[in-house]
Amino acid sequence: MSDLPTTMKAVVFHGPKQVAVEDRPVPTLQDPKDIIVKVQATALCGSELHVFRGHQPSPTGFIMGHEFVGTVVQAGSDVKSVALGDKVVAPFTVSCMACFYCTHNASARCTHCLLFGSPALDGGQAEYVRIPHADGTAVQAPPEIDDRALILMADIFPTGFYGARTAFELLQPQRQPASEAAVVVIGCGPVGLCAIVSALEYKPRHLFAVDSVPSRLELARQLGAEPLNFLEGKEAMLQRVRDVTEGRGADAVIEVVGLSPALRTAFDLLRPFGVISSIGVHNAEIPWSGSEAYGKNIRVQMGRCPVRSILPEALPVLAKNQDKFSFMFDKIMPLSEAVEGYDLFDQMKVQKVIFKP
Structure with missing residues (x-):
């Protein structure tokens, strides 16, 4: 050969x-x-x-x-x-x-x-x-x-898997079982859909999927996530997450897009002491200030799988x-x-x- x-x-x-x-x-x-x-x-x-x-x-x-x-x-x-x-x-x-x-x-x-x-x-x-x-x-x-x-x-599959695994691992010090967690995946392209499948292996209490492309949101729904279209307004999206978390916000957000607005959305969706697992490829500024992060006690894991x-x-x-x-x-x-x-x-x-x- x-x-x-x-x-x-x-x-x-x-x-x-x-x-x-x-x-x-x-x-x-x-x-x-x-x-x-x-x-x-x-x-x-x-x-x-x-x-x-x-x-x-x-x-x-x-x-x-x-x-x-x-x-x-x-x-x-x-x-x-x-x-x-x-x-x-x-x-x-x-x-x-x-x-x-x-x-x-x-x-x-x-x-x-x-x-x-x-x-x-x-x-x-x-x-x-x-x-x-x-x-x-x-x-x-x-x-x-x-x-x-x-x-x-x-x-794409190990990257989605890594994003999900990291999110649930970061919640462990708070002694929050995965079965009680409300989790959001931002971005329903191929990596995001892999993250959804991987996150469902942990059996979270609720899993949301955020995107603007109807066909992608439908695939997310078929896989088992509740779709949220961000074109319908950020406030409506935030309110829906609050509705299922007694007003707190998401326990974990898996950000897959790699753009600053998506990372900002992850921050806004998060409850205090929540976690962001970011696996998107970023090339711009982090879209929140140090005082905002301090005020929410967030934990963030970013980077290559x-x-x-x-x-x-x-x-x-x-x-x-x-x-x-x-x-x-x-x-x-x-x-x-x-x-x-x-x-x-x-x-x-x-x-x-x-x-x-």
Whole structure:
């Protein structure tokens, strides 16, 4: 399986709202810890829209994509955990699983961390992709999870799971059982819907879902959350949450959007001593003052999901609930049509886009 072509098709970023499918060299092993994977499926993630839309300024010329599943076709001499022919999935960041952060369940901040689909490391929206530190990064695909669902494990499902898990863990010091908690998920895109499914595993007393897109809110309702459309007014939304919490506000808010107004909404919905678990990719100021935070005694956890660290916990939850995500697989396109796929996703006309090289 070591004889590979010299060129491949890949989705390349050229600036805001500009991607193109181009011929690129097939990646080669650069280190004995590397593997080369032939991509079987690769997806478009909502966090990539921050770059695509120009909200997150970025250099150009790199291959996009940090969600992919594929087969190992080359392996460096130091690779022990996977072998030629193995089907693997990789988190969206490289993890060595040996440094301080990786050994303390914080793989998102691995000292060797690289983000797939960035100027530092070409991504998986291509026919082939190189995975550095393969023993720490790549994971053999569990046979009980469908390939389409498995691609969710690269980013969006563990991120949603992490947001939910963090919220309930932050409530534990207050000795509030999950079954008594009123929880709000802000943002019902793919990650938000994964957070809803994960939050329901804790069986909260009430779960709300906030968005403005009717189709997304309907999906949230079908999954088991009460939908709240913020276009109907913030006060109405706040009042509904107060109605089910004896006027206090939400015990926990899981913020998935990554925009300051959404984070402010999370703050406003929260009761005193409530918790915010923010997994959105933020690039602006925190939208509350120190005095406001002091006056509410809030606790906030923000940042990137340590996917590799939580995979052992998240995989069984996905396996149990994978049939609930069939709606995410309604748009499967050839990689050659990636430009159209980006436009559809950018316009929120589809829940998820999966490319087949």
